[in-house]
Amino acid sequence: MENGCRWIDGSITQSNCVKGFYWTIEGPPVFPSSPSGVFNASFPDYGFGSTSTTDGISEQRTWSARHEDRVEFDLTFSTFAPILLNGGFGFFESRNTTVYEWSMPADLTRGWITVNGTRLAVDPARSLxxxxxxxGGAPPGWSWFELHLENPDQDYDVPMSVWVWEETGAAAGLATIREERDVQKVVPVTSLVRSKRTLSISSVRPDQEMVAEGGLLPTHGGYITISGVYQGNRTVEGYGLVELEIVTSDAL
Structure with missing residues (x-):
């Protein structure tokens, strides 16, 4: 949000194409919370917020009625897996910036999405x-990975929130991992050298970059697949998403 404007962007990835959408909403400031402190951002043709006036966590809904973009959706998601507190306590330091972040990594999802006139129902049993x-800010030249390592031994896959950024000409970062419901750990990213615990991440398509009108907020946000070795001896596969900001050196 800047100067009374809100930017909303996103994309839908299919096997044969990527459908991107972007729009700007101008108007008076809209406060993203109700008097109770529950997040709720509502506009004439878009909304995102809690379904409750008192509980801002358990269930949320996002919807779009942008007919001109030929992308409409109405999705409701509710908490299932434990929350990730990035950095261990919900914040971490990057250069001179404190980044605050928490993640709900595997919410149960229901609803529908319409693309080019075709409505598709969400299968809650196969969706998250x-x-x-x-x-509070963002690391400089950041790469952020939302990863899910497939784990048949529990009722949700292992979620990871991984940050890598440029720090005085070198790579820095951290990974916040929830291996069990009551176990969260934070691992520093101190080296990008390939090891016996390396995960290989591949983009499913080469054309997932999102650039807003006028060149604002250029990022790559794309669906990815994962394969490799976890914890030194466990072969894993997985899936997720990567967001990349433009980097300014060869450190990353």
Missing amino acids: TWYDRQW
């Missing part, structure tokens, strides 16, 4: 939503 709240 990663809902992420971040404020």
Whole structure:
């Protein structure tokens, strides 16, 4: 949000194409909370917020009625897996910036989405939503990975929130991992050298970059697949999303 404007962007990835959408909403300031402190951002043709006036966590809904963009959706998601507190306590330091972030990595999802006139129903048994709240700044030249390592031994896959950024000409970062419901750990990213615990991440398509009108907020946000070795001896596969900001050196 800047100067009374709100930017909303996103994309829908299919096997044969990527459908991107972007729009700007101008008007008086809209406060993203109700008097109770529950998040709720509502506009004439878009909304995102809690379904409750008192509980801002358990269930949320996002919807779009942008007929001109030929992308409409109405999705409701509710908390299932434990929340990730990035950095261990919900914040971490990057250069001179404190980044605050918590993540709901595997929310149960229901609803529908319409693309080019075709409505598709969401299968709750095969769907999830990663809902992420971040404020207070961002690392410089950042790469952020939302990862899910498939884990048949529990009722949700292992979620990871991984940050890598440029710090005085070198790579820095951290990974916040929830291996069990009551176990969260934070691992520093101190080296990008390939090891016996390396995960290989691949983009499913080469054309997932999102650039807003006028060149604002250029990022790459794309669906990815994962394969490799976890914890030194466990072969894993997985899936997720990556967001990349433009980097300014060869450190990353």
